Every structure is written in C-alpha cells, then in structure tokens.
Amino acid sequence: MEYSIVGTAGHVDHGKTALITALTGFEGDSLEEEKRRGITINLSFSSMQNEAKNVAFIDVPGHEKLLKNMISGAFGFDASLVVVDANEGIMPQTKEHLEILNLLHVKNIIVALTKKDLATPDVIEQRTYEITEYLKTLQNLHLVEIIPVSIYEPSTIQTLKNALFALPVTPKKSNGLFRYYVDRSFSIAGAGTVVTGTVLDGTIKVGEKLFAPELEKEFVIRNLQVHDHDVEAAFSSQRTAINLQNAQKTSFEKGVLLCKKGFIRGFDCADVWIESIGGHVLKHNAKVILYVGTKQVEARILFYETEESLERGFAKLQFNHKLFLVHDEPFIITASGRTIGGGRVLNPINDPMKKKVKLELLKALDAKDFKSAFTLLVEMHKHGFGLISSNQRFGLNHEEAILIAHEMSDVFVDEKGLVLYPISMKNELERIIQAIYAKNAYALLSANSLSLKLKWASVALVESVLQKLCDEGMLDLVNGIYKNAQIDIDNIEALIEDRLYAILLGAEFTPDAPYNIYDELDIDRKMGDNALKNLTRAKKIVRLEHNLFVTTLALSAMMAHLREIMRKENGVDIKSYKEHFDISRKYLVAYLDYLDNFDDVKKEENRRVLV
Numbered sequence: 024m025e026y027s028i029v030g031t032a033g034h035v036d037h038g039k040t041a042l043i044t045a046l047t048g049f050e051g052d053s054l055e056e057e058k059r060r061g062i063t064i065n066l067s068f069s070s071m072q073n074e075a076k077n078v079a080f081i082d083v084p085g086h087e088k089l090l091k092n093m094i095s096g097a098f099g100f101d102a103s104l105v106v107v108d109a110n111e112g113i114m115p116q117t118k119e120h121l122e123i124l125n126l127l128h129v130k131n132i133i134v135a136l137t138k139k140d141l142a143t144p145d146v147i148e149q150r151t152y153e154i155t156e157y158l159k160t161l162q163n164l165h166l167v168e169i170i171p172v173s174i175y176e177p178s179t180i181q182t183l184k185n186a187l188f189a190l191p192v193t194p195k196k197s198n199g200l201f202r203y204y205v206d207r208s209f210s211i212a213g214a215g216t217v218v219t220g221t222v223l224d225g226t227i228k229v230g231e232k233l234f235a236p237e238l239e240k241e242f243v244i245r246n247l248q249v250h251d252h253d254v255e256a257a258f259s260s261q262r263t264a265i266n267l268q269n270a271q272k273t274s275f276e277k278g279v280l281l282c283k284k285g286f287i288r289g290f291d292c293a294d295v296w297i298e299s300i301g302g303h304v305l306k307h308n309a310k311v312i313l314y315v316g317t318k319q320v321e322a323r324i325l326f327y328e329t330e331e332s333l334e335r336g337f338a339k340l341q342f343n344h345k346l347f348l349v350h351d352e353p354f355i356i357t358a359s360g361r362t363i364g365g366g367r368v369l370n371p372i373n374d375p376m377k378k379k380v381k382l383e384l385l386k387a388l389d390a391k392d393f394k395s396a397f398t399l400l401v402e403m404h405k406h407g408f409g410l411i412s413s414n415q416r417f418g419l420n421h422e423e424a425i426l427i428a429h430e431m432s433d434v435f436v437d438e439k440g441l442v443l444y445p446i447s448m449k450n451e452l453e454r455i456i457q458a459i460y461a462k463n464a465y466a467l468l469s470a471n472s473l474s475l476k477l478k479w480a481s482v483a484l485v486e487s488v489l490q491k492l493c494d495e496g497m498l499d500l501v502n503g504i505y506k507n508a509q510i511d512i513d514n515i516e517a518l519i520e521d522r523l524y525a526i527l528l529g530a531e532f533t534p535d536a537p538y539n540i541y542d543e544l545d546i547d548r549k550m551g552d553n554a555l556k557n558l559t560r561a562k563k564i565v566r567l568e569h570n571l572f573v574t575t576l577a578l579s580a581m582m583a584h585l586r587e588i589m590r591k592e593n594g595v596d597i598k599s600y601k602e603h604f605d606i607s608r609k610y611l612v613a614y615l616d617y618l619d620n621f622d623d624v625k626k627e628e629n630r631r632v633l634v
Contacts, residue, residue: 026258041174125164198420287414291344305335349371369389472546473485588603
C-alpha cells in the first residue's frame with residue numbers, strides 16, 4: 024500500500040470541506056465552533072483508498088485570519104488539491120496559499136474547479152486559462168490537471184478521485200531520522216495521552232521510545248493508529264496517532280517535536296536561504312513570526328551579505344528559544360498576519376565562524392555540494408570534525424556521509440568514530456608521540472591511552488600514526504603496547520610494576536591518583552591498572568580509596584604515628600591530626616577511616632580513640 028498526504032487549499036467558501044466530504048464521506052467541520060461559523064478552523068483529516076493507495080487529506084482553513092493553521096498543515100503535504108470556485112476564480116487567499124505551497128516545494132498540484140453546475144462552459148474555459156497562466160509564475164509547482172467538479176455530479180467526483188489516486192508518489196529523501204510535529208493532543212479514558220501528526224521522516228514501532236527534546240522527556244509508544252487502524256509501525260507520509268505511556272502529566276502543545284533521543288540538538292539560531300513572496304521585501308534585523316512544522320515562534324532576520332532590505336538571500340534567523348531543526352527543513356515567515364516569505368534551513372547547527380567562510384559554507388549547502396561543505400568544516404575543526412550529527416546537519420545518514428568523506432583529499436577518515444581530520448593533524452600527532460618517546464625511552468603506550476591523554480585525537484587516528492612509526496622502525500608493538508624499538512624489555516609487566524612501586528614509595532603518605540602516575544610514566548592505563556592489582560595482591564601496596572593507593576611501608580608508618588597521637592592526646596580527629604601532618608583533607612580522612620579496621624580503635628562521633 025502506498026501512502027500520500029494531499030492538502031486542500033483555497034479561498035473561504037470555495038467548497039473545500041464539501042468537496043472532501045463528497046470524496047471521502049468524512050465531514051471535516053466537526054468542532055462546534057466550526058459548525059457554528061461554517062468554516063474550517065482547525066486542521067481536519069480524512070482519507071480515501073483503493074487497492075493500491077491511501078490518500079490522506081489535510082483540509083486547511085481558507086480564511087485569511089486563520090492562515091497560520093493553513094501553514095502548519097502544509098508542511099506535511101506530498102501534493103495539493105487546490106479548490107477554486109468556477110465563478111469567482113483565483114482570489115487573494117488562493118494566491119497566498121499557492122505561494123506558500125511554492126515555497127514549501129509541494130510539487131504536484133491538482134486544481135478542482137468547484138460549483139461546475141453553476142458556471143457556463145465559457146466561464147470554465149476562462150478560469151482554466153487564468154489558472155494555467157498564473158501557475159506558470161510559480162516555478163516549484165507542477166500543474167497536473169484542472170478538473171471541473173460539482174458535488175451534485177458523482178461522475179465528476181469520480182474523475183477527481185481517479186486523478187488523485189494516479190498522482191505519482193515521489194520518494195522523499197530520507198536520512199532515517201524519525202521526526203514528527205504534534206498538531207493535536209488529547210486524553211482517552213483507559214488509553215491515556217494521544218498525539219496526532221504526520222510522520223515527516225523515518226519509522227517508529229510499538230514499544231519503541233520517543234523523545235520530546237523541548238520537554239526533555241522520553242516516552243514509550245503504547246499503540247499506533249494510521250487512519251483509525253491499529254498498526255505495529257508507522258512510516259513517512261502517514262497521518263499517525265501515537266498513544267504514549269507515562270505522559271498523563273505532560274502538556275503537548277501544538278508544535279512539540281517528537282524524535283529519537285540523541286540525534287537532534289537544539290539551537291537558538293539557524294542559517295537559512297530566505298525569499299519573499301507577494302511583492303514584499305525582507306528587512307535586515309526585522310522581527311517576524313516563523314512557522315516550521317506545526318510550530319510557531321518569534322524570529323529575527325539577520326542578512327549575511329547586507330544590512331539593506333532584500334527580496335532573497337542568505338541569512339541567520341535568531342529565535343526566542345531553542346529549535347530542533349534539520350537541514351533542508353522548509354519554513355514560512357509572516358509579519359502583521361500576512362505571509363511575507365519563507366525558505367529552507369541550510370545549517371541548523373550554530374557554527375561560530377567568520378562571515379566570509381560562513382557564506383562559502385551556505386552556498387555549498389544550498390547547492391548540495393557536501394564535499395565542499397565538509398572541506399570547509401574540516402579546516403574549521405582541525406582537531407576533528409564529527410559526522411555523528413550528519414543526519415541533522417546535512418540530511419545524510421552516516422554511510423552517505425562517510426562515502427562523501429572518502430572522496431576528499433588530504434583528510435583522515437575515522438569511519439568507526441565518525442570523525443574527519445585534516446591530514447596535517449597526523450603530522451602534528453606524530454611529533455607529539457616522538458617527543459614522548461624521546462623524553463621517556465621506557466614509555467609503554469597504547470592507542471587507547473594516548474587518545475585519553477590527547478582528548479581531540481580518536482583511537483583510529485592515533486593507531487594509524489603509531490603503526491606508521493612501527494613501519495619506520497621507531498616503535499615495536501608487543502601485546503597491544505607500543506615500546507621503543509631501541510630498548511630491549513624482557514618482561515613489560517614486571518617493568519611497569521617496578522616503576523609504579525618506585526613512584527608510590529617516593530610519594531610516601533601523599534601519592535598521586537593512578538591516572539596521573541600513568542601519564543607521568545607514559546604507560547598504558549589498562550596495563551597500569553593490572554600492575555596495581557598485582558602489587559596489591561602481593562601486599563606491597565594497599566588501596567585506601569577508589570583512586571588512592573599507598574605502599575604498605577608508608578601505611579604502617581602512618582598508623583604508628585596515629586597511635587602515638589591517640590595515646591598522647593586521648594584520641595585523634597581531623598583538627599588534631601592536621602596539627603601533626605599538614606596534608607590535604609582527602610588523605611587525612613582516608614587514613615582516619617583506615618583506623619576503623621583495627622579492633623582496638625573505637626570511633627566516638629568524629630574522634631578515634633584507643634580501647
């Protein structure tokens with residue numbers, strides 16, 4: 024079964040709702056206010072299907088004061104059914120709706136010339152010509168057909184049905200990142216919270232978790248419905264109701280985004296391509312209302328190339344709170360209740376960079392030249408440009424992003440870590456490693472330990488440099504550890520134990536944390552941990568706390584000092600202890616706590632006394 028979302032648009036009283044009722048049997052104006060006023064106020068949903076396709080309709084308002092609901096509905100459209108009264112023709116709101124559809128790249132348009140029974144053939148012919156000529160001015164729209172209809176002539180309704188079912192389903196570019204804006208939410212007795220919306224991308228299944236980033240809450244999908252039928256999974260372009268567990272106390276306002284946790288970050292600005300419609304101009308630093316999905320927020324326009332008014336250009340949009348946007352996401356802007364323009368998100372992630380470089384990046388993103396965009400960003404992030412957010416940033420899944428990265432020159436690609444480095448960083452890393460072994464000929468490092476030490480360098484990058492130094496004869500690889508090839512070591516484990524013990528012995532009562540000692544000795548952390556375990560088993564050292572190891576000799580000496588204090592002063596506490604040993608509190612507490620292991624020592628409040 025194929026699914027498509029068809030939005031109905033047009034001027035008030037041109038017969039949209041009556042036409043949908045004739046097509047589907049569903050009467051959209053179900054709210055009491057809608058019944059009373061006789062116009063569609065909220066988005067209404069219905070569908071029709073044959074053996075091969077389900078066509079879901081989003082019937083949106085035509086009244087100019089209700090334009091924001093029309094905009095929120097249009098973001099989910101695969102195609103549009105534009106309703107025009109055969110006698111009245113294209114009206115101002117019809118043009119505004121068509122311009123919005125053009126901005127949103129809703130490609131396929133079928134025009135229904137309604138109230139055919141009230142118009143003469145000559146009028147219908149004239150309207151057909153007018154509509155065809157007007158749509159030629161909107162470059163992103165494709166007029167599929169103009170069909171005169173009357174709700175009182177079933178044959179015309181059937182002709183329209185056939186045309187709608189025949190609309191091609193254009194596969195949407197998917198990065199697999201599930202996204203869904205809530206348009207309605209309500210509670211059902213016995214079921215709990217239900218939200219409705221259109222799946223914009225990706226797939227969800229019953230039992231999976233969904234995340235609302237603005238609410239910072241995660242929910243489990245209890246049930247899914249697509250057009251009133253329970254389903255196990257919902258896919259892109261499906262009108263879907265989601266029953267959420269543990270959401271009873273959550274307020275899902277219109278425009279709340281649902282996605283998978285960990286894939287989309289929020290920012291209070293985004294870089295965009297923006298253009299005006301209807302003869303409007305866009306003013307630099309102007310405040311507007313931004314519509315994206317079913318969300319509505321205040322925004323400010325800041326052009327990159329000028330501070331003058333423009334009809335179109337690259338700009339930064341600043342929001343009054345964080346938005347969780349993705350590359351190529353469409354948006355509409357209004358001012359004073361009128362639609363003045365819109366565009367597409369190019370860079371949803373806030374990258375601090377010079378204006379000249381930012382413009383180069385935006386031009387590359389606008390042209391879908393991701394190779395050039397990657398090159399610019401790698402140069403900006405010399406210590407590693409991450410592709411983990413490629414879904415949000417470029418609309419690319421990780422596999423697609425890696426393929427593009429491999430087309431680049433002078434770049435190291437860490438496929439597992441999803442990080443790109445300029446090749447110059449391999450040379451810098453090589454110099455760092457050479458300096459470590461020059462300073463400490465007995466350094467014993469692994470790729471993991473170096474990556475932890477040099478936080479910007481991924482394990483794969485370090486491994487590639489270490490392997491190069493092995494190939495050149497500088498290092499040897501022994502059991503995953505890289506040692507100086509000029510130094511013969513019969514037993515690496517014993518050497519590490521001896522060097523660790525020597526440092527702990529020299530530190531006496533105040534040894535450093537193990538990881539700091541490993542860094543000082545330039546040894547692998549895992550091997551260092553194993554050496555400490557062996558020394559502890561051999562009773563040469565004692566573990567006082569998680570990151571505090573002292574030699575048995577030092578501990579015995581300290582216990583003797585503490586016993587002497589307790590005998591002379593009838594006990595010991597932190598204050599009296601510090602008068603004898605000017606060491607930090609963490610050591611004082613650890614040694615006092617160790618006294619509790621002896622049967623002849625008793626703790627009285629904060630003091631230890633001899634029994």
